[in-house]
Amino acid sequence: MVLSRWFASANKINIHKNALASKIKQDPYYRFQSDLEIEIGAQLGIKIDVNIASVDDWLRLPGISITQARSLVEITNSGINFLCLEDLAAALGVSVLKIQSWQPILYFAYYADDSFHAPAKVNPNNATxxxxxxxxxxxxxxxxxxxxxxxxxxxxxxxxxxxxxxxxxxxxxxxxxxxxxxxx
Structure with a gap:
């Protein structure tokens, strides 16, 4: 009896996880609502490259505001690279613990100024x-x-x-x- 309830409960959890995974797969800009969803996203291979992420990429993360997302994009567009979660927390002005749950889908890569992979972006609205x-x-x-x-x-x-x-x-x-x- 106890074992059958446990299996039923585990089955409900798997059905819920599968439904979330399907939802996440179908929407490339799905906004994660929980740590579980981030975990599922990571299992699906979703990564956010923090040094070339767009505002839309940042807004996928739970708890981030559009102002914070824009600020992070401005920082990376200015040539500053985030090398670890601590750098990201410092830029956001929050503790590492507050954003620790994002870690599974964040990807920290360093791009040199002359990197082929990430050309320096210029804002034509204020460029010299x-x-x-x-x-x-x-x-x-x-x-x-x-x-x-x-x-x-x-x-x-x-x-x-x-x-x-x-x-x-x-x-x-x-x-x-x-x-x-x-x-x-």
Whole structure:
């Protein structure tokens, strides 16, 4: 009798875990609600690379605010790498214990400034001419056009807005997308 109740209880837990796993698999931006969901996500192979994570990636974690997510993206876009959970906690201004449950899906990789894997992102809404001309294949003329148009018509909303305003080819806009990070 006791054994059959135990099996029934274990079966309910497995059904619940399987349902969560299915839900997580189907949504690439599923927002984890609990430590159990993070554990399941890790078992499914989900990883968040903390040094190239987007705001949407950060918002998958339980308890993180959009302000904190934006702050983390700004930090990494400025060239600062997080090397461990302690670095992340310090940047968020919280104790390591508060974010310890995130550890199973966080991936800490170091990217050098000249790393092929993570090109430095530039915000075209506040970039200088010197920052823009460091982008491969971006001529000084186009860099100046970016600055002049930004001054005349305001900030760029996204890559398509920049492409339209500067009359860039789709291929060149696609190239720039890998080097630009748009924010106000």
């Amino acid at each position: 001419l010197n920052q823009l001309i460091k982008i491969p294949n971006l001529s000084q003329d186009i860099a100046q056009q970016i600055l002049i148009d930004r001054e005349s018509n305001g900030k760029y909303r996204h890559i398509a807005d920049l492409q339209k305003r500067l009359n860039l080819t789709p291929d060149f806009a696609y190239h720039l997308m890998n080097y630009f990070q748009f924010s106000n």
